[in-house]
Amino acid sequence: MRSRWFALALLLTAAVQVSSAQTRRHKNLLIFLTDQQRIDTMKAYGNSKIHTPNLDALAGRSFVFDSFYVAQPVCTPSRGTLLAGLYPHTHGSWENNIPLDRKIPILNQMVKDPEYVSGFFGKWHLGDELSGQGRFTEFDTTELYGLTSSGSTPTGYHRFLVERGVKPDTPAGHSRDLANRLPKELSKPAYLAKVGAEFLERHRTEPFILYLSFLEPHAFADHDWGPPFKNVNDDLYRPEELDVPATFFEEMDPTVSYQKRMWRVSLQRGEFPIAYPQTVSEFKQAKARYWGLVTLVDEMVGRVLTRLRELGLDDNTIVVFTSDHGEMMGDHRLMSKSVTYEESIKVPLLIRLPGATQTVRVTRPATQVDIVPTLLELLDQPRPAHLQGASWAPHLRGRQSWSNRDVVVESNFRGYAPADRAWMEKHVYYQRTIITHALWKLTLSDVGEGELYDLNSDPTERRNLFVDSRHQAKIAELRERLRHWQKATADSVDLGNLNTQWPEEPRRAK
Template sequence: GFEGWLSIDEYFKSATTDHNIDGVSDYAKFLLSKGYKPNKRRKYFSNKFPAKLPFELSKPKFLETRACEFLERHAKEPVVLFVAFHEPHPPYNGPFNNEHSLGEISLDSSFDNVFGDQIPLYYRLRQENSGRNLHGAEAYRRIKQKYFGLITEIDHSVGAVLSKLDNLGISDRTIVVLTSDHGDMMSAQGLLGKEVMFEQSVGVPYLVRMPVQQRSMRCSQSISHIDFIPTMLNLMDKPPHPQCVGKSRVNLIRGESSSPDLVFLEWAPLPPKRKMQLGKESKLAGKADIDRALDQSTRAVVSPDGWKLCLRDKDKNELYNLGADPDERHNLFYDNSHRDVIADLTTQIRRWQARVGDNLKV
């Protein structure tokens, strides 16, 4: 594992023996050293508190500074540095809220799509909840404006780390990767956040800069994040770890051809607090149906030819033709003309489950 850890969130502190889980995060200690007083449970800062601070006191700047200090200390050694920014993330607020004018903010083309009965109840609950909390397109545009401001905030810190590599003279022997754990609906389907299988939620940036790279190129085929670690190990001339079920994609990074593969996705039930938020005051179904839908798990697959199948254990299933319907407005699962596609992709999902030891019945 990593030899050093730096925490910015109270619920994501590392479990190493020399890091006290019951204590406050390193970022909280930083704010305390600057004279700020906690606003939550006496010793913690809420997630909303840092979002109101200037950039110099923000989480990205804190991580940027520590990352650059780490690089200075280890410039002559082979190292792995993992910088995990929290932004862009709710509460969608930060020091660059007005960096982008509201006039240049557009909403997703599927913003006005209203889910029908063939869409999973869980998704309809999400859309209903968003409609209660946000009134009209203007509210979504203002949130998206702040979201872009958070991306700008990250851009500043990523740029500073890249500049540090240049200044230390180690860029030509450093592999740099920019990626994320999930996307954000950000007005698509009238939703915000993640927790759904639509493309805006499951798609992530995946940028790789190789040492002495002379030209840029784009990989057009879908890639799974499960291949990330095997690929990084391969780039560092390390053998694959037995825990990794993915495979190296170094050939694609080097511009070589490779036959496209299926991409598998999954989602687990929501935590209790989130279930209470979505199920409260809903008129879409009775309590039993709502409780069941909020406890659903999803197993999904995206095929190289653009079909996406989502199977669930406690809610409705979905099938989309991403080529013909990129906005995912038309659920074709209950259309009898696509039985062969459903059968084939269902088989693929179950083979994947068997391979990785997933016993969920969908």
């Protein structure tokens, strides 16, 4: 009898080991996405004052990208690229609140292995906010885009708060202002850490792809009254101890784009429809609150990574941390995003592969459109032919050296700053920016503007060389490279050809 039980125990043990081996052949993917987080908001990127111990620890085992550029510095277009692997002009969600075409697959839908489960929790901002267009095994948003009432299927965060006695303050649900003022354990980041850990527990024996998408640190200001939102970490940083960028006090180069000049005018006049600061003291207060939200996100990322490790999933999971765009935070006396300055278009990117034990710096410029093909290859999945990026997997695995590819950033913008509203509400303002491995940066617009910077000697973009006759050959070279990219990606924007042949027949109104 004893030998029979012993044999049965061996069989059960072998079955568990086989099941475990089958699961471990599939790598998991965990992606942390923040909103409006500029690159210099953790120690890995040179900020010794901000408190981000969990992101610092993650960076200590990750590829750290020093120059990672988003496809467009606006939420919806950038998120579309991050998930679909296409430039905004291709996936079609080229400005905020344009739903992603349901016919366009996103990363988890490109994974053909039926064993994978997928989850997306947090800010979606790509249409059909209550269901994520049915693209995931599990989905839950924290935001209220396009919702006028909570309806019969309120968000999970709405239910979470109501169950804890917090009543909504708008017909659609709990406003961002209210959410920001709640205790830490009722905050959106804490809720995402909770549901993220629960997802890991439910699917610990299955291969998974999980997105945790934080609104923060964007939530530091998003209303048209009073100073920026208070938050649970409001007193973590002393405003008087924070620095003001040197360019905050400098005159703006009059040769830079119309968009940048008008945004600065509108900000100085207090005309923006969100509570951004105008004085130095208000700016420092906003920066302190912004950093406080970064630290709050850091704590919740740490909770999820701790649970991942406790469940024994750490050594089989690819972990990614990034953001959808940056934040000017006073540089050039601008706030928000959308412009082509480095602070707006460059964001953190950490990629930790299973088994990694040290930091590896990637110093060459890298583009967001490469994320999907890279992650697919790291998951040992085939690459769909329609993707527009290239995979970094051979470089991350040490099989190839990094290439000298150009990075291109789009801007397809319909303005809302009052100083430019009359013109920009009737005109979509197009810009294309190219950054080379040698750190030359050229921006061209459809109204004939141009900006050229040598980021080696002018990293803060103070001197526009576009009007300098000594750099016309470099401009011509980069313009041709942009045209090559446009042809390769079917981008039809006319970059400043103001001498186009006039039609022989007058245009008729339709």
